[in-house]
Amino acid sequence: MNGLSPLSVQEIMASDPAHMPMERAPEWMEGAAYVIDRFVPLDEAAVPITDLGLVRADAVYDVVSVSRGQFFRLADHQARFARSCDRMELSNPFAQAEEAALLNELVARTGLKDAYVWWAVTRGANLPHPSDRLHAERFQNRFYAFVIPYVFIKDDADRQAGIHLHVSKDYIRIPANAIDPRAKNFCSLDLNMSLMEAGAAGAGWSVLTDGNNVLTEAPGSNIFVVRENRIMTPELGCLEGITRLTTLELCAEIGLSIEVGTVTVDDLVTADEAFLTSSAGGILPVSIVNDQPICQGSGPVSTRIHNLYWEKRWAGWHGTPVDYEAVS
Ligand SMILES: Cc1ncc(COP(=O)(O)O)c(C=O)c1O
Secondary structure: OOOOOOOOHHHHHHHOHHHOOOOOOHHHHOOEEEEOOEEEEHHHOOOOOOOHHHHHOOEEEEEEEEEOOEEEOHHHHHHHHHHHHHHOOOOOOOOHHHHHHHHHHHHHHHOOOOEEEEEEEEOOOOOOOHHHHHOHHHOOOEEEEEEEEOOOOOOHHHHHHOEEEEEEEEEEOOOOOOOOOOOOEOOOHHHHHHHHHHHHOOOOEEEEEOOOOEEEEEOOEEEEEEEOOEEEEEOOOOOOOHHHHHHHHHHHHOOOEEEEEOOEHHHHHOOOEEEEEEOOOEEEEEEEEOOEEOOOOOOHHHHHHHHHHHHHHHOOOOEEEOOOOOOO
8 A cells, every 4th residue: 555645546547547438429428417307418418497406406416436437335325315305305206226227327328437426306396386385295306417527626736735724714514403414405605605715715625613613514525633543523514425434434444543523623723634535536635724734745644544545446345337338
């Protein structure tokens, strides 16, 4: 294992033959989508303008990644998506096996070996009588999905240097008793606005608290703090990230003691190391918090987990091979 610095994952994806896409018609290689009831090239995908997913952010979604031609923890993502639907009284028109086949077909149509796979169920069109809105079962919920080349929140150089993280002062994460963050949903203006605040402060990403100095999560990612041989991550106010779950498994495997509980801003600014976790890029080391360095580049624990994450994935851990012949 490379213990010195994070693997250059993007460079490997761009150069290793195991990551080369399958040959496909050019209109599909840019991306593929499924819109309500049909497959279309990404370029042709459009959402009906009155869909309540668009008009009222009334929708849940999930994202699973594919690398080296394998879905990572597909069943875990599908199970989380089913919980998101239940929590928001949305009904998925597809059963789990149909959904898996549909996502597989989308990836197969693009031929991509490294892909970002997004899917959602929206409330659907509004109903003619406002009083119908009192009844979830009267809506015709809709399914949308797309596949594009794999997305990294930050690039190889940023993961090696560690990013500058800004703890938002202007925004807090929507409280769990307003919108349950365990349901992966469309309401993300708190997260998005905090990114612009971080940009204005000269930082590279943001993290939000609950308003009482307790960390919750970051845009598109969960947060971990490392202190001596202990690793901490927030228990509440955040999505149950699949990369977070994976990181907890990796920490147990390498013998780090784990604390899932209350993590404060003070824990973060005085940490030995910190990192974010996301399906969009895996482990993202942090080297600066609010203008103060916490470690030099990617810390040793962050680097170890970063590299294990990719090495194990590429060796097939929690993987489901994409069936590239499944293009109908
Ligand atoms: C708000 C939020 N928190 C955490 C995560 C990380 O979850 P996962 O590791 O399943 O990608 C995401 C992913 O997009 C997210 O949107």
